[in-house]
Structures are given as structure tokens and as C-alpha cells.
Amino acid sequence: MTDYWSLDGALAEETIVPARFKFGVHGVARVLEPGSTSNDVEPEAKVDAPLWLAAALGRRSMVTISLPETYHERYRRRLNAGAECINLKGRAPYFYDVGNKCNEFLQDLTLSAFLARTYATRYRELVSRGLSTVSGEDMLELQSKLSLEELAVFEAGRESVARAELWARGARPRATVAVLPTRKRAAATRDGAEVAGAARQKA
Template sequence: MTDYWSMDAALAEETLVPTKFKYGALGVASVLEPGSVRNDVEAGAKVEMPLWLATQLTRRGMTTFSLPEIYHERYRRKLNAGAECINLKGRAPYFYDVGNKCNEFLQDLTLSAFLSRTYATRYRELVSKGLSTVSGEAMLELQSKLSLEELAVFEAGRDSVSRAEMWSRGARPRRAAVYLPIRKRASAGREEEQQREARQRTNK
């Protein structure tokens, strides 16, 4: 389930998807297609709209939508050819989130397998290369090809390696100072002495 408060989830659902209207819609053409000279969308018309809107209208039986071009067969072949063949960050920054969201409606088993295979392949190839990359320029080039989902996992991996290297060199994280309450032995001893002096005066 998409996190309502996640900014990345909200941005992913702004991705435009090809949508076909089953019925006509009045007064929305200029909103869906800025610059359109028409006011109404005719039945059977195809427009691109944000994924969040397409899913809501499709759920109500008003439209159907299809996958963005990046998921078509020719792009699948390129992605299968090698991890660095396509710059996902530039073409589809939320590649996996959008693909999975679309597939909740399309129920395409080949798409599910393709997304899983692509993630496993790109993660293995690109992250393995990234962990051994020293040059800052090469690192920037590599990161520019990752989708935002891949980039988050990649940076977590880099951080883990960095921490492991620090540990192997004997570096230890600083421990926060712990302040323990001081027992009031001095005050307790003073009270005993005062009580003893009082008993002595009474006995006199």
C-alpha cells in the first residue's frame, strides 16, 4: 500500500500514462491537454493523464489506461541487454513504483517478471560497480543512471560498506556520555552526626 505521507509516492503517481475514455467527458479537455481548442473529451479519445487520476477513473469504469512507453517491448530488450543501457533516472525516475502500480490494474505476469528481473540485474551490476568505484566523476555518472528507488538502496549499501571499513580499522562510534545520579552519602552522614550530637546533649 502506498504511503499517503510519502513525497516520493506522490511524485511517482504524477507520472503520465496513456488513457482512453470509455465515455465522453464535458469541460475537461483543456485541463487534461493544455492548449486544446476543445472543451469536451469524446468517447474513445486517448489522452495522457497522471497515474493517480487514471487509476481513479479506471476504478469507476470510466477509462482504461496502458503502460508508459518505457515499459514497452523495445525498452525491455534494451534493459535486458545490460544494466547501463538505459538511464532510468532521466526517463523513469520511479520506474518500479509506477510499474507495480500500473500492474495492480493490468495484472500482467510478464510485467511482474520483467520488473523483478530488471531490478535484480541492475542492482547486482550497478551497485557492484559502484562499491568498487573510487573516482568521484565515475560515481556521479553511475548515480545518474539509477532510478530513485535504486539510488536509495545504492546509497544505503555505500553507507554500510563505509561503516564496515571504519570498524575494520578499529574506529568505534562515540558513545554518548551517561550521567548517573550521585548518592547523597555526605548529606546522610551529616544527618547521623547531628542526631548523635542531639542525643549527647539530651543525656547531659
């Protein structure tokens, strides 16, 4: 389940997915599809709904959820052909999250295997390569192809490499010293002296 406070999780659930109603529903057609000529949804009607709504209706067995186009066979073949064949950031920024959420209802083992294989391939070919990329132009081109999930991993990797390089050069993080205002510093000194005096008396 998506973390309630996760902005990325909320944005991922705004992805539009195809849904087919099992039963007729009154008064919602124009909300789901503003151009609809009727305000009622007929049984077996197909609508495009945000994932959060489709998932909620799916849990109540009111609709069946289908995969968005980017998970269809044509796109799977292109992704299997090579990591750079599809720009996921532009087409499906939350590719893995949305695919896994849809699969909670579809229970498609081939989809699970495809998502895992795609992530492993793109990580190996794109993210790992990006960790050693020096050119700013190459970096921007690479980042433009990554889904937002891949980009988060990529940025974490870049940060780790940068820290490792600083450590190897002998750089150490600077220690920070909290400076108290004059009154608080005086109070802390007085309290410390009182504690020390009490300790001496007990000794």
C-alpha cells in the first residue's frame, strides 16, 4: 500500500487506467468522461479512470482493471530490445509503481516477471553507466529517459559515489558546534557549576 504522505505515491495513483464496469452506475458518467452524452454508466461500459478510483472500485468488485497502453505487448517488445528504446520519464514516469498496483488485481505472473526484468536491465545499462558519466550533456540525456523511480535510485547512487570520492581524498564532514545565545550560555555555565559543586560536596 502506498504511504499516505508520499507525494510520488499520490501522483502515481493519478495515472489513468482503463476500467470496465460490471454493473450500471447512475449519475457519474459525466464526472468520469466530461464529453459523455449520458450521465449514467451502462453495464460493461469502458471508462478511463485515475488509478486510485479504479483501485477503490476494483476492491468492491465493481470494475475490472486493464493495463495502460505502455504495458502492452508492443511496448514490452521495445523495452526488451534495449534499455534506451523507450523514454519512460515522458511516457510512464511511475512505470513500476503503476504496473505493480494494477497487478494487485490482475495477478499476472508474466507482468511481474516483465517488470522485474525491465528494472534489472535498465538499472544495469542506464543507471550503472550513469554513475561514471562525466559529460553534463550525456547526463541530461540519460536522466531524461529514466522513470522517476529509476531517477531516485540514480541520484542516490550519484550521491554515494560523490561521498566515496570525498572520503578517498581524505575529506571529512565538518563538525558543527551549536552556539547558544549569551543568556542561555550563562545559564548553562551556572547550572554546570552548581552540579559540579553538589558533586564535590557529596564526595
